[in-house]
Amino acid sequence: MLSDPIVALATPPGRSALALIRLSGRAAFDVAARALHPFHPDPPRTVRRVQVVHPATGAPVDEALAACFRGPRSYTGEDLVELSTHGGLLVPAAVVAALVAAGARPARPGELTRRAVLNGKLDLLQAEATADLIDAGSPAQARRALHQLDRGLSMRLHELRTELLELEALIAYEIDFPEEDEGPVAPERVVRAWRAARDRIARLLDTAPEGERLREGALLVIAGRPNAGKSSLFNALLGTERAIVTEIPGTTRDAVEAHAVVEGFPFRVVDTAGLRESDDRVERLGIEVSRKYLAAADLVLFCRDAGCEMRDTESQEFLASCRAPVVEVMTKIDLTDGSTVRRSVAVSVVTGAGLADLRRKLAEVAFGRLLALGDVEPVVTRARHRGALECALAEVDAFHAARGSGVDAAAAATHLRAAVGTLDDLIGVVTPDDVLDRVFATFCVGK
Ligand SMILES: Nc1nc2c(ncn2[C@@H]2O[C@H](COP(=O)(O)OP(=O)(O)O)[C@@H](O)[C@H]2O)c(=O)[nH]1
Ligand SMILES: [Mg+2]
Numbered sequence: 001m002l003s004d005p006i007v008a009l010a011t012p013p014g015r016s017a018l019a020l021i022r023l024s025g026r027a028a029f030d031v032a033a034r035a036l037h038p039f040h041p042d043p044p045r046t047v048r049r050v051q052v053v054h055p056a057t058g059a060p061v062d063e064a065l066a067a068c069f070r071g072p073r074s075y076t077g078e079d080l081v082e083l084s085t086h087g088g089l090l091v092p093a094a095v096v097a098a099l100v101a102a103g104a105r106p107a108r109p110g111e112l113t114r115r116a117v118l119n120g121k122l123d124l125l126q127a128e129a130t131a132d133l134i135d136a137g138s139p140a141q142a143r144r145a146l147h148q149l150d151r152g153l154s155m156r157l158h159e160l161r162t163e164l165l166e167l168e169a170l171i172a173y174e175i176d177f178p179e180e181d182e183g184p185v186a187p188e189r190v191v192r193a194w195r196a197a198r199d200r201i202a203r204l205l206d207t208a209p210e211g212e213r214l215r216e217g218a219l220l221v222i223a224g225r226p227n228a229g230k231s232s233l234f235n236a237l238l239g240t241e242r243a244i245v246t247e248i249p250g251t252t253r254d255a256v257e258a259h260a261v262v263e264g265f266p267f268r269v270v271d272t273a274g275l276r277e278s279d280d281r282v283e284r285l286g287i288e289v290s291r292k293y294l295a296a297a298d299l300v301l302f303c304r305d306a307g308c309e310m311r312d313t314e315s316q317e318f319l320a321s322c323r324a325p326v327v328e329v330m331t332k333i334d335l336t337d338g339s340t341v342r343r344s345v346a347v348s349v350v351t352g353a354g355l356a357d358l359r360r361k362l363a364e365v366a367f368g369r370l371l372a373l374g375d376v377e378p379v380v381t382r383a384r385h386r387g388a389l390e391c392a393l394a395e396v397d398a399f400h401a402a403r404g405s406g407v408d409a410a411a412a413a414t415h416l417r418a419a420v421g422t423l424d425d426l427i428g429v430v431t432p433d434d435v436l437d438r439v440f441a442t443f444c445v446g447k
Contacts, residue, residue: 008107010446016087028079034102041068077119110443124428138266153378174409211381217266218366224303226274229331234271263363297324388426395419
């Protein structure tokens with residue numbers, strides 16, 4: 001049943017002062033009345049102290065606080081009870097068990113938010129943003145999720161949808177009177193409206209590479225010759241001594257990956273085995289792994305030791321083979337008098353010189369477009385969004401092509417309809433079950 005009462009622990013189990021439990025559904029208040037004493041759903045949105053008891057035995061389970069929300073004015077749009085209980089492993093589980101004994105069913109992952117979507121409390125983009133906000137590991141991710149939760153992207157798509165419907169209205173006369181030569185609307189006006197809509201879609205699509213990168217973290221691969229100071233720099237970026245550093249070339253033999261926040265942006269930083277010809281079988285395997293990471297990198301940090309003579313042909317060859325943008329960095333500048341430093345970023349992990357510049361540079365290269373857009377412009381953050389917008393763009397362009405080749409107005413307009421339908425799917429105006437399944441597959445229980 002779609003609205004049967006469900007219950008879930010919304011906070012993670014474990015040692016904590018408090019836990020939050022949510023009970024939602026058509027008969028939620030009846031269920032609550034069997035396990036909470038005293039229970040008064042009215043006035044709603046008022047916090048009351050209650051005793052939680054097991055409905056079958058009457059055994060006390062906890063002293064808790066309860067707040068009732070009458071549907072549709074609740075997170076799910078249904079009658080909902082939020083219970084703050086004591087934390088820990090035992091008490092919250094016992095409270096959930098008492099509510100199950102009182103007639104609720106344990107909620108599936110994401111089921112509460114799914115109901116919120118089905119009841120029109122959130123659109124699909126906001127539901128995704130809810131998950132992104134919970135998963136955010138860096139300030140930029142959190143800000144982006146909050147913006148989307150505040151309907152940033154949804155509003156932009158609604159505007160776009162309106163534009164497409166207006167464009168269709170512009171050619172309505174031609175649809176109704178196909179035999180007439182000249183309608184009341186000049187063809188240039190139609191072209192202008194078409195171009196505005198397609199540019200809007202294209203601009204959103206331009207944000208997709210960095211938007212998706214924002215959710216995943218930018219893959220930053222540190223490369224360079226053995227002993228160039230890669231592992232030292234890796235540790236400095238992470239702020240912990242994660243990789244082993246020694247003066248012996250070839251120390252790092254496996255790729256080490258770690259999450260780092262650089263200038264507020266998420267990065268997956270990979271320290272690799274230095275690239276060189278080696279007779280050591282293990283080191284050779286490590287170098288092979290390095291190459292794989294390099295092929296997948298969003299950006300490469302190429303280290304050169306400022307104190308060493310550079311074999312430039314080798315470096316040039318390497319740089320030419322990188323598909324991803326490369327940030328070149330001169331390491332160990334504390335060991336030089338500075339005269340050999342030619343490149344833009346020069347660092348020392350001993351003195352800390354240049355590290356702030358390097359961080360800014362990395363954020364700029366990986367997320368420059370997002371930095372330029374600021375936090376107010378909507379951004380496309382998922383392959384689902386990108387796929388839908390690509391589809392909409394193809395339809396809008398097919399509309400234009402159809403007009404150009406003299407196809408009748410009614411047939412051309414079907415492309416606009418299709419584009420609007422794609423946007424509706426994206427926002428979640430009408431959402432088929434399988435789309436919902438996919439969106440909520442990664443949600444946690446209690447959300
Ligand atoms: N003086 C100085 N030594 C450094 C610096 N960075 C790394 N080193 C030293 O250079 C050697 C190789 O460093 P490591 O990070 O293991 O290089 P990797 O082989 O490229 O990973 C070690 O002895 C480090 O202590 C630096 O900024 N200044
Ligand atoms: Mg190393």
